[in-house]
Amino acid sequence: MKSPQSNGISEAFVRTLKRDYVQVTPLPDAAAVLGLLPSWFEDYNAHHPHSGLKMRSPREFIAAQTATA
DSSP: OOOHHHHHHHHHHHHHHIIIIITTSOOOSHHHHHHHHHHHHHHHHHTOOBGGGTSBOHHHHHHHHHHHO
């Protein structure tokens, strides 16, 4: 199900990916982009600080939530 909230989350992810990964990486062709996507996703989820998560990565945020539950 699509909702305005999920659309906003998706749009924010695309903006972050473009700003913090695509624009700062030399990308000679589409194959280079496709080769880098897995490492970008890993960094985004494991290391990249998110303001909405109090400057934690999604994995850090989830770990903190499950530790207090």
